[in-house]
Amino acid sequence: MEKFKMPKDFLWGSASAAYQVEGAYLEDGKGLTNWDKFVRIAGKTFKGTTGDRAVDHYYRYKEDVALMAEMGLKTYRFSISWARIIPDGNGEINEAGLKFYEDLIDECIKYGIEPMVTIYHWDLPQALEDEYCGWESPKIIDDFVKYATVLFDRFGQKVKYWITLNEQNIFTTLGWMSALHPPGKFDDAKTYYQVNHHAFMAHAKTVIEFKKRIPNGKIGASFAYSPSYAINCDPKNAMSKMEFDDLKNYWWMDIYGYGRYPKAAFRYLEKQGFAPQFAEGDEEILKEAASKVDFMGVNYYQTSVCEYNPIDGVTPYATMNTTGVKGSGQITGQPGLFKNPPNPYLETTDWDWTIDPSGLRYGCREITSRYNLPIVISENGLGAFDKKEEDGSIHDPYRIAYLKAHIEELKKAMDDGCEVLAYCTWSCTDLLSWLNGYQKRYGFIYVDRDEESGSMNRYKKDSYYWYKKVIESNGEVL
Ligand code: BGP
Numbered sequence: 001m002e003k004f005k006m007p008k009d010f011l012w013g014s015a016s017a018a019y020q021v022e023g024a025y026l027e028d029g030k031g032l033t034n035w036d037k038f039v040r041i042a043g044k045t046f047k048g049t050t051g052d053r054a055v056d057h058y059y060r061y062k063e064d065v066a067l068m069a070e071m072g073l074k075t076y077r078f079s080i081s082w083a084r085i086i087p088d089g090n091g092e093i094n095e096a097g098l099k100f101y102e103d104l105i106d107e108c109i110k111y112g113i114e115p116m117v118t119i120y121h122w123d124l125p126q127a128l129e130d131e132y133c134g135w136e137s138p139k140i141i142d143d144f145v146k147y148a149t150v151l152f153d154r155f156g157q158k159v160k161y162w163i164t165l166n167e168q169n170i171f172t173t174l175g176w177m178s179a180l181h182p183p184g185k186f187d188d189a190k191t192y193y194q195v196n197h198h199a200f201m202a203h204a205k206t207v208i209e210f211k212k213r214i215p216n217g218k219i220g221a222s223f224a225y226s227p228s229y230a231i232n233c234d235p236k237n238a239m240s241k242m243e244f245d246d247l248k249n250y251w252w253m254d255i256y257g258y259g260r261y262p263k264a265a266f267r268y269l270e271k272q273g274f275a276p277q278f279a280e281g282d283e284e285i286l287k288e289a290a291s292k293v294d295f296m297g298v299n300y301y302q303t304s305v306c307e308y309n310p311i312d313g314v315t316p317y318a319t320m321n322t323t324g325v326k327g328s329g330q331i332t333g334q335p336g337l338f339k340n341p342p343n344p345y346l347e348t349t350d351w352d353w354t355i356d357p358s359g360l361r362y363g364c365r366e367i368t369s370r371y372n373l374p375i376v377i378s379e380n381g382l383g384a385f386d387k388k389e390e391d392g393s394i395h396d397p398y399r400i401a402y403l404k405a406h407i408e409e410l411k412k413a414m415d416d417g418c419e420v421l422a423y424c425t426w427s428c429t430d431l432l433s434w435l436n437g438y439q440k441r442y443g444f445i446y447v448d449r450d451e452e453s454g455s456m457n458r459y460k461k462d463s464y465y466w467y468k469k470v471i472e473s474n475g476e477v478l
Contacts, residue, residue: 004415006475011114011422012467013075014068014444015379017121017166019051020431022081024058028096031087033123034134038182046322046437047451054432055447056456061104063458067445068428069111071464072471076113077378077424078104079121079166082147089125090143098154105158116161116378116422118222119148119206122171122181122434129183135172135195138279144202145209156214161422163297163378164203167224169252172196178317180435187317189274197276200255204289211292218421221256222297222378225249227363231307231341240338241306247334248304257371259283259290295421296367299379300406303346303359309339322435324350324385351383351440357405364413364420374419380406381426383433383440386461394446394461403463403470404478411475425467429458 019035039050084097108115124134132139174181176192210219230241246265254262269275318330329352333339347355382402414420430443437451444464448457469477
């Protein structure tokens with residue numbers, strides 16, 4: 001057998017999100033978003049950090065894209081802020097907002113970088129929150145499709161790759177279960193599943209609309225996938241893995257891939273009184289969209305260990321490590337079903353995220369077996385403290401080691417037969433980490449700013465030069 005080689009058109013990329021990089025939160029007619037409001041509630045983010053200025057990408061996008069081009073990036077995944085396009089969510093279109101993204105897209109294309117657009121990466125026009133509680137109302141479905149359609153009509157000829165929703169599982173879980181994201185609700189399971197159903201419908205109708213308008217484009221959702229392992233072969237722990245997968249993974253991926261909820265999880269929620277309500281026609285729409293998606297988008301950071309959790313055991317509500325003090329995060333779980341203890345075989349980051357490169361292969365294999373869909377790795381990366389030396393260099397061998405190990409496993413997955421179209425690291429420049437401030441850095445490019453201020457100047461880290469070689473050699477030199 002010949003040694004495996006990455007396909008020639010493989011999309012080596014990097015990803016960001018509007019709120020985390022752009023700044024300019026009040027410029028050029030942009031409406032306020034749920035995040036603009038949420039970060040102003042005392043105690044919600046690390047040291048009260050906001051994305052008001054973020055890393056100034058709104059003004060420095062040309063410099064950033066030039067740096068990406070020099071690195072050889074084949075694709076840049078970024079998100080569009082709904083409130084720049086339609087400031088109040090469902091009213092007038094703001095030409096200045098469209099113009100900003102058009103310029104960004106053109107800048108990418110100028111260098112041969114394939115733009116990959118995320119339609120929604122968590123920043124919702126606050127006006128929709130005020131008008132009808134945002135995702136809690138089915139009204140959002142048509143407003144979302146309308147917004148997406150504006151984007152398709154304007155950018156559809158230039159942008160081939162589209163992602164409907166970024167990590168629906170995360171923004172809904174943190175938004176309605178643990179109050180860590182807007183709208184900051186706690187333990188509201190009934191609303192949580194209904195909110196998810198609305199988000200699924202918005203995704204599905206958007207996919208269907210997209211295919212009518214841009215039949216040659218590619219579209220899918222990006223899911224925060226945590227593949228799971230049972231802690232051991234005790235049958236009750238094996239069962240806990242099954243419960244975890246149904247409720248935490250397949251609940252989302254089965255809708256994207258099959259257009260239906262996993263049966264046992266749905267039954268469990270029915271018994272609890274939390275199952276979502278369907279409107280007439282929803283079932284067919286979900287199925288139709290699933291038959292039309294082009295890929296499963298995967299944001300991969302870590303795997304989970306599953307162990308039986310007694311009914312009086314740990315809950316989904318626990319302290320999250322947002323400070324970078326190792327070991328300050330707590331174990332979570334679903335009473336009566338599963339809990340997720342640490343994996344004794346694996347290291348963790350300073351923010352207690354498990355480092356498991358082989359989990360990427362494992363997850364790709366699972367998706368391929370279960371859904372037989374191509375895969376876009378839309379995020380993967382290491383959040384770490386970085387230090388800029390006197391001479392402006394940044395030595396981040398830990399990030400290189402992390403990415404190298406993950407790419408090696410990705411290649412194995414592809415050699416196993418998984419069709420992977422793209423690999424986007426999180427992130428290209430340093431950026432705002434939603435709850436963890438600016439000290440948790442992910443980029444190849446260091447941005448000189450901390451929680452308070454900074455020059456915003458860009459500096460190349462060692463990993464920048466390393467990824468350039470990876471891309472140049474199409475993954476041969478790691
Ligand atoms: C994903 C999000 C990204 C990004 C990343 C890193 O969940 O899609 O927006 O933030 O995780 O997470 P964090 O910033 O919490 O370290």
